[in-house]
Amino acid sequence: xxxxxxxxxxxxxxxxxxxxxxxxxxxxxxxxxxxxxxxxxxxxxxxxxxxxxxxxxxxxxxxxxxxxxxxxxxxxxxxxxxxxxxxxxxxxxxxxxxxxxxxxxxxxxxxxxxxxxxxxxxxxxxxxxxxxxxxxxxxxxxxxxxxxxxxxxxxxxxxxxxxxxxxxxxxxxxxxxxxxxxxxxxxxxxxxxxxxxxxxxxxxxxxxxxxxxxxxxxxxxxxxxxxxxxxxxxxxxxxxxxxxxxxxxxxxxxxxxxxxxxxxxxxxxxxxxxxxxxxxxxxxxxxxxxxxxxxxxxxxxxxxxxxxxxxxxxxxxxxxxxxxxxxxxxxxxxxxxxxxxx
Amino acid sequence: xxxxxxxxxxxxxxxxxxxxxxxxxxxxxxxxxxxxxxxxxxxxxxxxxxxxxxxxxxxxxxxxxxxxxxxxxxxxxxxxxxxxxxxxxxxxxxxxxxxxxxxxxxxxxxxxxxxxxxxxxxxxxxxxxxxxxxxxx
Ligand code: HEM
Ligand code: FES
Numbered sequence: 001x002x003x004x005x006x007x008x009x010x011x012x013x014x015x016x017x018x019x020x021x022x023x024x025x026x027x028x029x030x031x032x033x034x035x036x037x038x039x040x041x042x043x044x045x046x047x048x049x050x051x052x053x054x055x056x057x058x059x060x061x062x063x064x065x066x067x068x069x070x071x072x073x074x075x076x077x078x079x080x081x082x083x084x085x086x087x088x089x090x091x092x093x094x095x096x097x098x099x100x101x102x103x104x105x106x107x108x109x110x111x112x113x114x115x116x117x118x119x120x121x122x123x124x125x126x127x128x129x130x131x132x133x134x135x136x137x138x139x140x141x142x143x144x145x146x147x148x149x150x151x152x153x154x155x156x157x158x159x160x161x162x163x164x165x166x167x168x169x170x171x172x173x174x175x176x177x178x179x180x181x182x183x184x185x186x187x188x189x190x191x192x193x194x195x196x197x198x199x200x201x202x203x204x205x206x207x208x209x210x211x212x213x214x215x216x217x218x219x220x221x222x223x224x225x226x227x228x229x230x231x232x233x234x235x236x237x238x239x240x241x242x243x244x245x246x247x248x249x250x251x252x253x254x255x256x257x258x259x260x261x262x263x264x265x266x267x268x269x270x271x272x273x274x275x276x277x278x279x280x281x282x283x284x285x286x287x288x289x290x291x292x293x294x295x296x297x298x299x300x301x302x303x304x305x306x307x308x309x310x311x312x313x314x315x316x317x318x319x320x321x322x323x324x325x326x327x328x329x330x331x332x333x334x335x336x337x338x339x340x341x342x
Numbered sequence: 343x344x345x346x347x348x349x350x351x352x353x354x355x356x357x358x359x360x361x362x363x364x365x366x367x368x369x370x371x372x373x374x375x376x377x378x379x380x381x382x383x384x385x386x387x388x389x390x391x392x393x394x395x396x397x398x399x400x401x402x403x404x405x406x407x408x409x410x411x412x413x414x415x416x417x418x419x420x421x422x423x424x425x426x427x428x429x430x431x432x433x434x435x436x437x438x439x440x441x442x443x444x445x446x447x448x449x450x451x452x453x454x455x456x457x458x459x460x461x462x463x464x465x466x467x468x469x470x471x472x473x474x475x476x477x478x479x
Contacts, residue, residue: 165347172354176362183369196370203366207359214352221345252345270344 017083021090028056046105053098054186058178060091062202065175069213075280078291085151092148099141102134133185136177143174165275179203223249231318231325237264237342238322245288247279250328254279255315257324258288258299263339265299266315266326272304278312301336401475404463406456413458415443418451423465428474430454433462437478 032052036043067084071077103114118134147168179199187196225248226233232250234257240246245256247269254269256279267288269279276292283289287296287305297304302312311334316327319340331337391407391414398404403418417430423446430452434440443454446465462478 169350169354172358176358176365179362180365180369183366187370200366203362204359207355207362210351210355211359214348214355217348218352221348254345275344275347 017080018086021083021087025056025060025090025094028059029053032056046101050098050101050105051186053094053101057091057095057098058182058199058202060087060094061175061178062206064088064091065171065206066209069209072213072217073209075291082293089148089151092144095141095144099137102137106134131184133181133188136181136184140174140177140181143170143177147171175206220247220254221249221252225250228325230327232328234317234324234326236322237319237324240264243283245279245281247277248326250315250326251330253313253330255326255330256288257317257326258283260286260299263299263341264317264319264324265337265339266317267297267299267302268313268315268330268333270312271295272310272312300339301334303334395479397477397479399475399477401465402477404477406479413456413460414453415456415460415463416451416453417446417463419446419449421449423474429466431464431466432456432460433464433476433478435459435461437461439464439466 029052032055033048036048036051064084064087067077067080067087071081103118106117115138118138119132147170150164150167182199183196187199232248234248235246237259240257240259243258243260245258247254247256249255254277255266256269256277257264257266258279260283267278269277271278271290271292273290273293273295276290276295278288278290278297281289281291283299284296286298288299289296295304295310296308297310297312300314302314304310313330313333314335314337315330316337317340318325318327319342324340389409391409393405394408394413395406396404400420401423402420405416407414407416429445430443432440432443440460441457443456443463444452446452460479462476464476465474466472467474
């Protein structure tokens with residue numbers, strides 16, 4: 001992994017992003033409080049906290065969820081993707097304050113355990129409009145907690161990438177729960193077409209961005225290439241930019257063909273960290289650098305430079321005149337392949 | 343992402359874009375702002391009941407409905423009540439707080455069976471112990 005890449009290229013931005021996150025959150029809370037107090041001065045401070053942090057959390061979750069597809073559609077969003085994790089943890093904190101205050105205000109004053117009270121104070125589980133919506137919020141909060149507390153890369157290695165990815169895909173389930181939490185809860189009591197409208201538009205924006213990207217990606221996956229005696233025709237040398245790659249689908253796998261220093265190399269497109277698209281990264285200091293979080297791989301053998309140990313599969317290329325061909329059989333991860341000179 | 347992960351993501355979002363709007367629709371379809379003025383006038387479920395009286399004040403609108411063997415009252419709350427624990431009571435013959443009918447808070451139509459001798463209804467804030475509104479037939 002590219003330690004200095006992160007230090008040199010990203011870190012000063014990373015700190016700036018963190019500052020932006022914190023300042024924006026504070027501004028939102030202050031603004032929310034000011035507007036509420038002006039228009040509805042009887043609101044209690046608990047209600048104010050519950051509403052301000054609840055709405056902040058859902059707004060942040062919507063933003064978090066559109067970063068992925070936006071970065072796929074437009075690479076200008078990549079730096080935000082890099083910092084998405086901190087946004088996620090901050091969102092969890094906002095949701096936690098909201099949930100915590102709600103439990104305190106609505107459930108802590110009775111004589112039963114407050115958590116037990118969330119599930120039992122309203123047992124109208126058959127009703128739609130009087131559904132115990134707080135239960136939905138509670139389950140969502142548990143999922144967000146599991147994600148936030150395992151967000152560090154330490155757990156990615158410890159839980160295995162597959163388990164970690166599964167856990168983090170639960171965010172979609174949590175998202176649905178939270179929408180139901182709002183629609184069956186707050187929106188039943190405060191019927192405002194404005195907030196309902198905003199949340200509805202928010203959901204459709206998020207969902208359609210994901211689906212648009214999914215269908216676009218599917219097209220790339222089903223791309224067919226011309227075959228010639230076991231080799232697949234890729235493209236001409238001039239179609240690839242210097243220090244960059246073009247991505248092709250070979251036997252259902254995406255492969256990135258890089259051009260650098262008069263040489264061509266091909267590696268599997270999927271980063272070992274969190275599956276970032278290596279072919280959308282650049283060659284920096286002689287290493288293919290993942291656009292998502294900056295893991296690095298040597299183009300000739302798909303190995304991360306020492307002391308790191310990540311390895312991706314490599315592929316063999318050949319040149320006929322200006323045309324690049326690829327052997328669709330992948331080599332084992334980390335296999336050294338002589339780059340094609342041109 | 344690998345192609346398997348991409349498929350999983352696509353499947354999840356297809357599922358969400360179908361199920362979430364259904365939840366959204368059913369949870370808001372009975373909310374007040376969907377009924378226009380005319381629908382509001384007609385919003386009481388009649389069935390085999392006849393409307394024998396209607397009344398209205400700034401907080402609620404009520405209709406007394408009768409059929410062969412029962413009397414009921416439909417109460418429509420026009421704006422959400424500020425009180426967090428509002429309850430409706432029958433007014434007895436002496437126009438005093440009588441039988442407890444049920445809780446109410448949201449802006450929607452509630453339906454309760456009445457005793458034959460009821461003379462009105464009272465909406466009461468149980469936390470503060472104050473009257474929110476009263477309707478005498
Ligand atoms: C223990 C978990 C939770 C409890 C007990 C809880 C409770 C509540 C309550 C009582 C309300 C109604 C507030 C009102 O109308 O004044 C509410 C609304 C709301 N909740 Fe939650 N909630 C929980 C978790 C969450 C989570 C995880 C999120 C999102 C990330 C969330 C987002 C919202 C939103 C957006 C609203 C509507 C706007 C607002 O009033 O803030 N809630 N919640
Ligand atoms: S560095 Fe995180 S996915 Fe590649």
